[in-house]
Amino acid sequence: MYISRLALDHFRSWDQCIIDIDPGITIFYGSNGLGKTNIVEAIEFLSAGITHRANSAKPLIQAGHTTSYIRANIVENSIQENNLTNYSLTLSSRGGHRIRVNNGKSQYHRDIIGHIPSVTFAPEDQQLVSSDPSIRRRFLDTAAIALIPGYYDLLQRYSHIAKQRVALLKNVATARLSNSSVDSMNDLFTGLEIWTTQLAQAGISITRARLDVINKISEPFTRIYKHIAGEHNDITINYRPSYDEIYRDKDPYDEVIDHYQRLFDGEVAQGRNLIGPHRDDVEFLLNNMNAKEYASNGEIWSIALALKMALYEVISQESEMKPILILDDVFAQLDNSRRSQIIEFASSIDQVLITVAAREDVPQELLNQKTHDSVHFVDVQKLKDFETVIDNVPSLDEFMSSSYERGDVHE
Ligand SMILES: Nc1ncnc2c1ncn2[C@@H]1O[C@H](COP(=O)(O)OP(=O)(O)OP(=O)(O)O)[C@@H](O)[C@H]1O
Missing domain, CATH: 1.20.1050.90 (RecF/RecN/SMC, N-terminal domain)
Structure with a gap:
């Protein structure tokens, strides 16, 4: 299982963030406080309704706003075609978060919890x-x-x-x-x-x-x-x-x-x-x-x-289903042996999302491993720069079907 597209509105530090993500390993890099963890935390919240940093949605909604949106396209089985599912979650500061699946009827977020499994490793562990x-x-x-x-x-x-x-x-x-x-x-x-x-x-x-x-x-x-x-x-x-x-x-x-x-x-x-x-x-x-x-x-x-x-x-x-694996800023904290263990573990997983402060922090061992076809890098500073030029929130149909070109954030 993997997430192929993620869009955030007024989520934590992000006014708006739209990103296409490939299966395999994706590494989000950028300086401290840029919003890397916020991106993976959105996926964690969509998955579980809580995150490794928050028990409720309150701190997740951007300061000064009362509503926040997480939209995601999920591919459950990469072998079957046409198995894209769109989730559109609205977080409200008053609670009772609502979600639509494939633009269907509005349901409570709790009704779909467990549908998009994920597991997170974070420094807090x-x-x-x-x-x-x-x-x-x-x-x-x-x-x-x-x-x-x-x-x-x-x-x-x-x-x-x-x-x-x-x-x-x-x-x-x-x-x-x-x-x-x-x-x-x-x-x-x-x-x-x-x-x-x-x-x-x-x-x-x-x-x-x-x-x-x-x-x-x-x-x-x-x-x-x-x-x-x-x-x-x-x-x-x-x-x-x-x-x-x-x-x-x-x-x-x-x-x-x-x-x-x-x-x-x-x-x-x-x-x-x-x-x-x-x-x-x-x-x-x-x-x-x-x-x-x-x-x-x-x-x-x-x-x-x-x-x-x-x-x-x-x-x-x-x-x-193989849950999405999130490795949030963990490499710097681990010694070589434990780093190798986690890299070996990640090698068999459909989608691994990693955050690091600098590209150099990614262990060479991870880049060398052959199990995943490729390792993708996302420059979060560039994502942040694009935030200022987006003036229209895309409609759900646009989001599902079109390919948003946000410039060269992938490498
Ligand atoms: N609800 C919110 N509204 C606005 N900004 C927020 C909100 N919650 C967190 N932030 C801001 O998000 C930023 C932190 O983002 P995040 O934790 O994703 O950073 P990071 O890129 O992972 O950094 P690091 O490498 O230091 O872990 C901080 O500047 C914080 O003030």
């Missing part, structure tokens, strides 16, 4: 092992969005319920301080009971989906890690859910509700949901030691690479 659990939860969510139908929607629902419940917990705290009447306290408790029920139900579904993801990834992850770091290295990935009731044999719902009841006073005092998938974590045991505390910098990178490669493998198997 270095933090996967050692940093805050939120980074590991983001990995779990990205993986679950790609692998579990309906997960994106579930996540949005959980986040909405969690916010409503927090608001009620705060209301209870205020009511207690002001000695509110028994009736109004009872009303608050009834409301809270409803939100707690919903939070537990959505939370258990998320926990189960994440457990499923870990089970799918575990074997390829261990195997790929050994390939990268050597057979003598034993690694396991363990899910550490906030609802550990999930590991008992019976339905965890009643026990989760009991758990909320035990925590109730603490939740009111702190104005927070103290348990739920927003508190989950993932642990890596490297030769039986917690990698977070013991792994070296190189080992941390190997874990991150193995994790993403394992995810790539599982998505490819389950979707029967």
